[in-house]
Amino acid sequence: MFPSYLVDTDWIIHYLNGQPSIVSKLQELQGRGVAVSLVSLAELYEGVFYSRDPEAGESNLDDFLRGVSIAIDKETFFQPSAWAAPSQKENRC
Numbered sequence: 086m087f088p089s090y091l092v093d094t095d096w097i098i099h100y101l102n103g104q105p106s107i108v109s110k111l112q113e114l115q116g117r118g119v120a121v122s123l124v125s126l127a128e129l130y131e132g133v134f135y136s137r138d139p140e141a142g143e144s145n146l147d148d149f150l151r152g153v154s155i156a157i158d159k160e161t162f163f164q165p166s167a168w169a170a171p172s173q174k175e176n177r178c
C-alpha cells in the first residue's frame with residue numbers, strides 16, 4: 086500500500102506518550118497508510134537512546150513502526166516489519 090499520510094516526529098512522540106486524541110487519530114489513519122520520514126526515524130531513535138529507559142522506549146517505538154512505512158523519498162517506501170533494527174545494547178558506546 087502506498088502511504089497517504091506522512092507523520093511528523095511530534096505526532097509520534099505524542100502517540101508514544103499516549104495522548105488520547107493523537108492515538109485515536111493515528112489509529113484511524115493507519116488503515117489508509119501512514120509513513121514516517123528517515124529524518125523522523127532518526128530523531129525518534131535518538132530520543133530513545135537518550136531516554137531514561139531505552140529498552141522500553143525502543144520496544145514501544147518498534148511496536149509503532151510495525152504499522153507504518155518508512156519514506157526514503159517521494160516514491161520509495163519500505164515496511165519496518167521486514168527490517169530488524171539493532172538493539173540499544175549493541176550500539177551503546
